[in-house]
Amino acid sequence: MKVLVAVKRVVDYNVKIRVNSDQTAVETANVKMSMNPFDEIAVEEGIRLKEAGTASELIAFSIGPKQSQETIRTALAMGADRGILVETDTMVEPLAVAKCLKAVVEKENPDLVIVGKQAIDDDSNQTGQMLAALLGWSQGTFASNLDLSDGSIKVTREVDGGLETVDLKMPAVVTTDLRLNEPRYASLPNIMKAKKKTIDLTNPEELGIDISPRLTVLKVEEPAKRIAGVMVEDVAQLVDKLRNEAKVI
Amino acid sequence: MSVLVIAEHDNAELKPATLNTVAAATQLGDVDILVAGDNCSAVADTAAKIAGVGKVLKADAPALKTGLAENIAPMIVELSSGYSHILAPATTHGKNIMPRVAALLDVAQISEITSVVSADTFVRPIYAGNAMATVQSADAIKIITVRTTGFDAAPAEGGSATLEDVSNIMDAALSSFVGQELTVSERPELTSAKVVISGGRGMQSGENFPMLEEIADKLGAAVGASRAAVDAGFVPNDYQVGQTGKVVAPDLYIAVGISGAIQHLAGMKDSKVIVAINKDEEAPIFQVADYGLVDDLFEAVPALSAELDK
Numbered sequence: 001m002k003v004l005v006a007v008k009r010v011v012d013y014n015v016k017i018r019v020n021s022d023q024t025a026v027e028t029a030n031v032k033m034s035m036n037p038f039d040e041i042a043v044e045e046g047i048r049l050k051e052a053g054t055a056s057e058l059i060a061f062s063i064g065p066k067q068s069q070e071t072i073r074t075a076l077a078m079g080a081d082r083g084i085l086v087e088t089d090t091m092v093e094p095l096a097v098a099k100c101l102k103a104v105v106e107k108e109n110p111d112l113v114i115v116g117k118q119a120i121d122d123d124s125n126q127t128g129q130m131l132a133a134l135l136g137w138s139q140g141t142f143a144s145n146l147d148l149s150d151g152s153i154k155v156t157r158e159v160d161g162g163l164e165t166v167d168l169k170m171p172a173v174v175t176t177d178l179r180l181n182e183p184r185y186a187s188l189p190n191i192m193k194a195k196k197k198t199i200d201l202t203n204p205e206e207l208g209i210d211i212s213p214r215l216t217v218l219k220v221e222e223p224a225k226r227i228a229g230v231m232v233e234d235v236a237q238l239v240d241k242l243r244n245e246a247k248v249i
Numbered sequence: 250m251s252v253l254v255i256a257e258h259d260n261a262e263l264k265p266a267t268l269n270t271v272a273a274a275t276q277l278g279d280v281d282i283l284v285a286g287d288n289c290s291a292v293a294d295t296a297a298k299i300a301g302v303g304k305v306l307k308a309d310a311p312a313l314k315t316g317l318a319e320n321i322a323p324m325i326v327e328l329s330s331g332y333s334h335i336l337a338p339a340t341t342h343g344k345n346i347m348p349r350v351a352a353l354l355d356v357a358q359i360s361e362i363t364s365v366v367s368a369d370t371f372v373r374p375i376y377a378g379n380a381m382a383t384v385q386s387a388d389a390i391k392i393i394t395v396r397t398t399g400f401d402a403a404p405a406e407g408g409s410a411t412l413e414d415v416s417n418i419m420d421a422a423l424s425s426f427v428g429q430e431l432t433v434s435e436r437p438e439l440t441s442a443k444v445v446i447s448g449g450r451g452m453q454s455g456e457n458f459p460m461l462e463e464i465a466d467k468l469g470a471a472v473g474a475s476r477a478a479v480d481a482g483f484v485p486n487d488y489q490v491g492q493t494g495k496v497v498a499p500d501l502y503i504a505v506g507i508s509g510a511i512q513h514l515a516g517m518k519d520s521k522v523i524v525a526i527n528k529d530e531e532a533p534i535f536q537v538a539d540y541g542l543v544d545d546l547f548e549a550v551p552a553l554s555a556e557l558d559k
């Protein structure tokens with residue numbers, strides 16, 4: 001069984017982002033970039049399926065600028081077998097990402113595609129569901145556990161009320177939630193080995209996909225700042241303030 | 250302009266998130282509601298009473314019982330002609346279904362809007378709410394999820410919508426429901442509670458959460474948690490507040506033993522009043538707190554409980 005995972009290059013989750021001075025975007029020049037944390041979880045899950053003998057090959061996919069190769073390299077160092085980069089310098093919306101993924105799926109024929117539930121930059125939470133729709137496949141979103149058996153996969157999902165389990169007909173698309181696993185770090189020998197693994201380069205035109213955006217970003221602004229309040233001496237003062245000043249209890 | 254709102258419910262009760270979504274929808278045009286479920290007449294009747302709703306579409310069939318996106322999305326696509334916008338609350342249910350609808354319609358989805366600027370322009374948070382993007386859609390039909398904290402709930406009473414049955418419901422036979430483990434609680438729902446008290450890694454163990462529950466019961470509050478507390482197994486996943494958990498904006502949010510990472514702040518910084526209890530005076534949570542108390546939580550929380558009785 002082949003498994004395809006998507007890995008997105010995003011601003012590292014530790015970076016305190018800033019809106020640029022002309023209020024059109026978030027400043028990404030000279031900012032630390034990393035693999036989207038939910039995609040690390042996707043890669044880890046793919047590797048575990050390989051280690052369990054369930055998956056035979058793990059392919060890491062990304063769409064983005066040339067530098068996204070580094071993100072794919074990270075996936076290869078963790079344990080993916082090869083990579084595919086759809087190279088583009090334009091911003092790609094989830095629908096376009098899903099369409100490119102679909103084109104790759106049709107070439108590679110994986111039985112399972114694992115993507116992150118959301119990218120921590122744009123916070124869209126769409127790509128996996130859109131891919132499943134375009135392929136006419138089942139979807140297991142916000143997964144905290146996977147259980148594969150012949151031709152089907154049981155996915156435990158983190159939902160608002162707790163946990164829910166669904167049984168999906170394969171092939172399927174799964175999106176990862178935080179508790180699915182704890183991703184490994186790539187070891188130095190594996191980082192060296194990853195340099196020899198192949199990354200195939202293609203682009204949206206070659207795949208025949210129109211990636212022109214449907215949304216125009218008119219403006220990007222900083223949210224209203226909260227101003228720090230006061231420190232209270234003790235619990236009695238706190239309760240007094242909540243009752244008589246803020247009047248919230 | 251006509252707007253279709255996808256109701257959030259559990260076949261027995263309509264969830265409050267629906268009311269916030271209707272409020273967003275009324276800013277765009279005439280509102281209809283889709284109640285898709287199994288044996289969901291009571292929900293449809295409740296939905297018909299919401300102020301400002303013209304028509305309730307009831308899709309009642311076993312295939313829709315558990316909200317499987319594979320079955321619901323194609324039906325919404327069939328119903329979509331005639332609507333300029335389709336809105337669902339940005340709950341796990343809405344987030345699961347709506348991108349599937351958008352892709353089938355070959356349009357973008359606009360995720361988690363916090364305000365409506367005009368019929369085609371919306372504001373949505375990006376980067377864990379550290380930036381707000383104003384986006385304009387060129388698509389013929391707008392598929393939108395609504396961050397419920399951005400909109401005051403529409404009145405649950407005062408409307409008298411007509412009811413219409415939806416036929417043509419199909420089971421895509423791609424997926425099936427196996428089971429669920431829902432957290433049972435008498436307390437208000439986290440996302441609609443007026444008061445929330447959350448615990449973090451500082452709580453040290455799940456066994457200490459009853460301290461927070463005691464206060465929650467005195468204040469009619471819901472109990473939440475940071476990711477660290479959930480990852481450590483202190484409390485179930487549905488307690489998580491934050492960028493990748495639930496977004497809350499209660500009148501009062503009390504953070505106990507939580508450091509205030511940006512991913513946590515993303516889920517609670519729009520609360521009206523924030524209280525932080527933390528033993529580390531340098532903790533970033535104090536930068537957003539209206540009232541900060543530097544103290545050991547194992548002293549402060551029992552004292553708070555006692556003080557509330559006075």
Ligand SMILES: Cc1cc2nc3c(=O)[nH]c(=O)nc-3n(C[C@H](O)[C@H](O)[C@H](O)COP(=O)(O)OP(=O)(O)OC[C@H]3O[C@@H](n4cnc5c(N)ncnc54)[C@H](O)[C@@H]3O)c2cc1C
Nearest residue numbers: 006007062063091115116118119122123124125126127213
């Ligand atoms: C300030 C700002 C301005 C923007 N302006 C524009 C614009 O003008 N035009 C435009 O088209 N877009 C624009 N975008 C969109 C953008 O860059 C996002 O990448 C895009 O919307 C995808 O959303 P997402 O990654 O949050 O998707 P999600 O659906 O949250 O991603 C979920 C998962 O899908 C997979 N995935 C998503 N993207 C990729 C990828 N590139 N490679 C590999 N896997 C991927 C990953 O597994 C990821 O975990 C803008 C974004 C921001 C923040």
Ligand SMILES: Cc1cc2nc3c(=O)[nH]c(=O)nc-3n(C[C@H](O)[C@H](O)[C@H](O)COP(=O)(O)OP(=O)(O)OC[C@H]3O[C@@H](n4cnc5c(N)ncnc54)[C@H](O)[C@@H]3O)c2cc1C
Nearest residue numbers: 449450451475476477491492493494506507508513528546
């Ligand atoms: C992709 C991604 C998504 C994430 N999503 C979320 C999310 O949705 N929600 C979320 O919350 N986090 C999220 N995080 C995690 C986030 O970055 C932080 O790691 C997390 O919020 C920390 O939780 P905490 O404040 O409980 O723990 P810590 O940061 O460890 O803080 C514990 C605090 O407790 C205090 N403390 C300890 N003992 C006591 C005591 N006895 N009395 C008083 N105070 C005490 C300490 O001083 C400290 O400030 C995410 C991270 C990533 C990478």
